[in-house]
Amino acid sequence: xxxxDIILQTVTKVTLFIIILFSIxxxxxxxxxPGGGFVGGLMTSGAIxxxxxxxxxxxxxNILPIDYKYMIATGLLFAVxxxxxxxxxxxxxxxxxxxxxxxPLLGKTSLHTAxxxxxxxxxxxxxxxxxxxxxxxxxx
Amino acid sequence: xxxxLMLPILIPLATAILLIFLAKNVPAxxxxxxxxxxxxxxxxxxxxQKVHNDGIQTINLGSWEAPYGITLVxxxxxxxxxxxxxxxxxxxxxxxxxxxxxxxxxxxxxxxxQFLIVGVNGAFTTGDIFxxxxxxxxxxxxxxxxxxxxxxxxxxxxxxxxxxxxxxxSALFVIAVGYxxxxxxxxxxxxxxxxxxxxxxxxxxxxxxxxxxxxxxLKGAIFPLYFWLPGSYYAPPIPVMAVFGALLTKxxxxxxxxxxxxxFYHDQGYTHEILSTLAVLTIILGVIGAVAYWDVKKIIxxxxxxxxxxxxxxxxxxxPDSLAGSLFYIIHDMIIKAALFLLAGIIITITGTSNxxxxxxxxxxxxxxxxxxxxxxxxxxxIPPLSGFIGKLLIVQGGFEAGRYWGAxxxxxxxxxxxxxxxxIFINGFWGNPRSYKNExxxxxxxxxxxxxxxxxxxxxxxxxxxxxxxxxxxxxxxLSDPNLYINxxxxx
Numbered sequence: 098x099x100x101x102d103i104i105l106q107t108v109t110k111v112t113l114f115i116i117i118l119f120s121i122x123x124x125x126x127x128x129x130x131p132g133g134g135f136v137g138g139l140m141t142s143g144a145i146x147x148x149x150x151x152x153x154x155x156x157x158x159n160i161l162p163i164d165y166k167y168m169i170a171t172g173l174l175f176a177v178x179x180x181x182x183x184x185x186x187x188x189x190x191x192x193x194x195x196x197x198x199x200x201p202l203l204g205k206t207s208l209h210t211a212x213x214x215x216x217x218x219x220x221x222x223x224x225x226x227x228x229x230x231x232x233x234x235x236x237x
Numbered sequence: 238x239x240x241x242l243m244l245p246i247l248i249p250l251a252t253a254i255l256l257i258f259l260a261k262n263v264p265a266x267x268x269x270x271x272x273x274x275x276x277x278x279x280x281x282x283x284x285x286q287k288v289h290n291d292g293i294q295t296i297n298l299g300s301w302e303a304p305y306g307i308t309l310v311x312x313x314x315x316x317x318x319x320x321x322x323x324x325x326x327x328x329x330x331x332x333x334x335x336x337x338x339x340x341x342x343x344x345x346x347x348x349x350x351q352f353l354i355v356g357v358n359g360a361f362t363t364g365d366i367f368x369x370x371x372x373x374x375x376x377x378x379x380x381x382x383x384x385x386x387x388x389x390x391x392x393x394x395x396x397x398x399x400x401x402x403x404x405x406x407s408a409l410f411v412i413a414v415g416y417x418x419x420x421x422x423x424x425x426x427x428x429x430x431x432x433x434x435x436x437x438x439x440x441x442x443x444x445x446x447x448x449x450x451x452x453x454x455l456k457g458a459i460f461p462l463y464f465w466l467p468g469s470y471y472a473p474p475i476p477v478m479a480v481f482g483a484l485l486t487k488x489x490x491x492x493x494x495x496x497x498x499x500x501f502y503h504d505q506g507y508t509h510e511i512l513s514t515l516a517v518l519t520i521i522l523g524v525i526g527a528v529a530y531w532d533v534k535k536i537i538x539x540x541x542x543x544x545x546x547x548x549x550x551x552x553x554x555x556x557p558d559s560l561a562g563s564l565f566y567i568i569h570d571m572i573i574k575a576a577l578f579l580l581a582g583i584i585i586t587i588t589g590t591s592n593x594x595x596x597x598x599x600x601x602x603x604x605x606x607x608x609x610x611x612x613x614x615x616x617x618x619x620i621p622p623l624s625g626f627i628g629k630l631l632i633v634q635g636g637f638e639a640g641r642y643w644g645a646x647x648x649x650x651x652x653x654x655x656x657x658x659x660x661x662i663f664i665n666g667f668w669g670n671p672r673s674y675k676n677e678x679x680x681x682x683x684x685x686x687x688x689x690x691x692x693x694x695x696x697x698x699x700x701x702x703x704x705x706x707x708x709x710x711x712x713x714x715x716x717l718s719d720p721n722l723y724i725n726x727x728x729x730x
Contacts, residue, residue: 166257166260167257167258169257170254170257170258173254173257174254177247177250177251177254181247181251183240184240184243187239187240188239188300189239189240189296189297189298189299189300190240190243190247190296190298190299191298191299192298192299192300193299
């Protein structure tokens with residue numbers, strides 16, 4: 098008998114964006130409220146795992162043609178690069194800088210290099226989680 | 238340059254990341270990791286010179302002042318160990334190029350190797366007890382991968398034991414740090430030392446001291462916590478084994494050295510007595526193992542245990558002499574253990590077996606290998622003028638000064654049996670009637686020999702050029718025996 102999971106797939110298509118939005122919100126809220134790169138990344142990979150549950154691995158690989166191992170390396174590059182940026186100014190490693198900038202639409206926003214570091218964390222968490230799940234999933 | 242002491246951590250870290258991108262391209266991986274290892278060694282050498290000229294170097298990460306942020310501290314002891322680590326990693330990488338095999342190289346061998354060096358260098362450099370834990374984990378996770386990479390049956394079996402033991406000891410480490418934090422309320426090592434000194438180390442802190450001893454004893458393989466080591470170190474391929482034998486246990490020993498000279502030196506009658514008793518038992522058990530086996534790898538593995546005991550005995554005596562001796566011996570032992578493992582690796586590559594009873598007469602066809610091994614073996618046992626001599630001399634001297642006659646006597650006796658155990662390999666393996674082995678012609682002995690010859694030469698230089706090296710060692714011992722130097726450098730009072 099052929100199973101038909103149209104309900105699951107339709108619900109996934111709707112909830113996926115809500116989960117992704119929530120994870121992005123968590124990521125950017127990290128500086129002032131609970132959240133940050135780790136939980137944001139975990140929730141993003143949760144969304145991708147939901148995709149994997151609703152569809153099969155091949156379809157998801159077509160939707161998101163990403164090699165997650167490179168994602169890990171890119172994330173590490175972000176984190177180390179942010180820290181090493183301080184070396185250019187002869188400041189101790191990991192010295193961060195921030196500035197209040199007036200952006201159109203968003204208004205007065207404080208931009209902080211810690212966000213770049215957090216981006217690194219985000220990418221590594223997504224990369225590691227997805228690598229683990231994909232590797233176990235593909236294993237025969 | 239403020240970030241100089243960051244470089245021996247940062248260069249391997251950046252290399253490891255770069256190597257993930259290069260995973261498919263094996264020649265590029267070899268070049269990049271080799272060059273980066275050379276740069277790391279150069280940076281470490283500059284660091285040693287800098288510390289020698291300008292005193293202890295510190296850096297407050299993120300520009301946060303000392304007790305509040307993470308501080309990296311490079312005193313002479315840690316700078317020397319970082320330099321030794323970098324040189325050994327360079328040698329083991331050179332050896333890996335020819336021996337580790339394309340299958341492992343394709344599956345992230347070099348990135349993981351670099352991460353291991355990040356962990357070891359970081360653990361030697363950090364000035365923050367929780368950061369030390371994090372670097373321990375970096376090092377251990379890399380070592381988990383290296384021990385299991387390749388997935389042969391024995392590797393799988395031994396890596397389970399290895400991971401289990403280390404996960405437990407890491408949990409204990411966190412618990413110990415938790416206790417310490419709840420008592421003194423600080424994680425910065427210099428600050429902890431100040432607060433312990435102010436409180437005069439009451440009983441509860443002595444308990445924490447013993448807990449730390451259990452944790453680092455598990456990592457550094459002292460009696461009775463060494464049980465996991467012989468099996469686990471037997472499993473991985475030779476260059477990995479050399480790195481493990483040279484670096485991993487020594488990080489545990491260094492941590493004992495650091496905590497017992499910087500934190501817990503107020504109740505020496507209790508803590509250092511335990512330390513010295515355990516050290517002597519470690520030596521005895523290690524020597525028994527080294528003498529008992531007829532397996533090349535096993536003999537050298539048990540010699541790690543002996544060396545750990547000797548070094549810890551020097552720490553327990555707590556005189557400036559014995560601390561200098563311990564430091565000299567730890568550096569000597571890291572170098573010579575790596576050399577011996579690599580030499581044993583070449584023997585195994587040629588003969589295809591590590592059973593000594595099936596090997597004989599190698600000196601006829603491989604005189605270079607034989608004499609390198611001979612020198613390395615004499616250095617290990619501590620024959621003057623080679624490198625093992627001065628360290629052991631100072632440790633024994635310090636032991637007698639501290640009134641630990643039995644312990645010092647056992648250290649001396651152990652040398653004899655260590656010599657016996659390594660000469661057993663030489664006499665049975667190299668002398669006798671030459672046999673023919675199936676891998677004889679395929680083994681690239683000449684190229685493989687480069688790395689161990691480098692290390693043995695370094696060890697000979699350490700022995701012959703003691704005059705050059707000793708000022709550095711005594712500078713390091715000075716910092717270890719006077720915690721105030723360390724504290725003032727970090728807290729800048």
